[in-house]
Amino acid sequence: MRIIQLTDLHIGQEGEDTYGVDVRQNFLQILEKAKAQQPDLLVISGDLCFDDGDAEVYAWIKAQLDHAQIPYEIMSGNHDDPTLMAQVFDREELLRGKELYFQREYEGRTVLFLDTTTYQMSKAQLDWLQEALDQIKGTALVFMHHPPLPSGVPFMDSKHHLRNMDAVQEVFFAHPHPVQVFTGHYHVEKVVQQRNLTVYITPSCFFQIGQRSKDFEVDHYRIALRTIDWNNGIMMNAVHYLDEAHSAV
Numbered sequence: 001m002r003i004i005q006l007t008d009l010h011i012g013q014e015g016e017d018t019y020g021v022d023v024r025q026n027f028l029q030i031l032e033k034a035k036a037q038q039p040d041l042l043v044i045s046g047d048l049c050f051d052d053g054d055a056e057v058y059a060w061i062k063a064q065l066d067h068a069q070i071p072y073e074i075m076s077g078n079h080d081d082p083t084l085m086a087q088v089f090d091r092e093e094l095l096r097g098k099e100l101y102f103q104r105e106y107e108g109r110t111v112l113f114l115d116t117t118t119y120q121m122s123k124a125q126l127d128w129l130q131e132a133l134d135q136i137k138g139t140a141l142v143f144m145h146h147p148p149l150p151s152g153v154p155f156m157d158s159k160h161h162l163r164n165m166d167a168v169q170e171v172f173f174a175h176p177h178p179v180q181v182f183t184g185h186y187h188v189e190k191v192v193q194q195r196n197l198t199v200y201i202t203p204s205c206f207f208q209i210g211q212r213s214k215d216f217e218v219d220h221y222r223i224a225l226r227t228i229d230w231n232n233g234i235m236m237n238a239v240h241y242l243d244e245a246h247s248a249v
């Protein structure tokens with residue numbers, strides 16, 4: 001089974017200046033690369049929109065995904081509107097209040113998709129996560145937008161971190177098996193591990209952020225996807241960058 005994760009597209013309205021980066025072209029090119037690798041599932045882990053949730057942007061992304069004919073899941077990030085997203089992508093049955101969190105079964109494996117749009121998870125979502133993990137009798141696979149561990153990226157850890165990280169960690173740490181979490185949001189490539197929790201942060205399809213700076217700083221404009229493969233009980237994953245920057249900077 002092969003999953004491909006894309007994250008942090010940050011697509012603006014038609015003609016909108018997105019820091020000089022052609023984010024629509026970036027998405028089309030990364031989607032083409034993803035399709036060539038024939039995934040069983042494509043996951044877009046939040047921040048589909050440049051700034052705020054936008055119906056036209058969601059509709060444009062949906063049209064590209066439908067055209068690509070790859071099964072996909074979409075998640076809401078802090079630059080999204082989960083309700084609007086669920087409406088445009090025709091997934092309103094997945095909404096729980098104003099949050100869009102859900103689970104799916106793929107080849108007998110449960111995959112959890114969380115919602116941290118508000119920089120935190122509600123008590124209801126934490127309770128749901130606890131119950132969902134209780135049903136998983138082995139390694140848990142989770143996608144969420146925000147990393148649930150401090151990640152050694154000063155600008156993001158200090159200003160844009162998950163607010164109720166302790167409560168989220170408590171639920172993950174209580175799982176008696178490994179928990180593998182795939183995130184975006186930080187615009188870096190990084191792996192962070194504590195106890196049974198391993199967090200894989202996937203680079204953005206917009207730009208990458210300097211990993212050592214306390215202030216906002218662009219590191220580079222190469223965009224990437226992550227492949228996650230399971231075969232015969234072995235999980236392996238890797239980040240693949242496009243060969244060159246496709247931005248107008």
Ligand SMILES: [Fe+2]
Nearest residue numbers: 047077078185
């Ligand atoms: Fe984000």
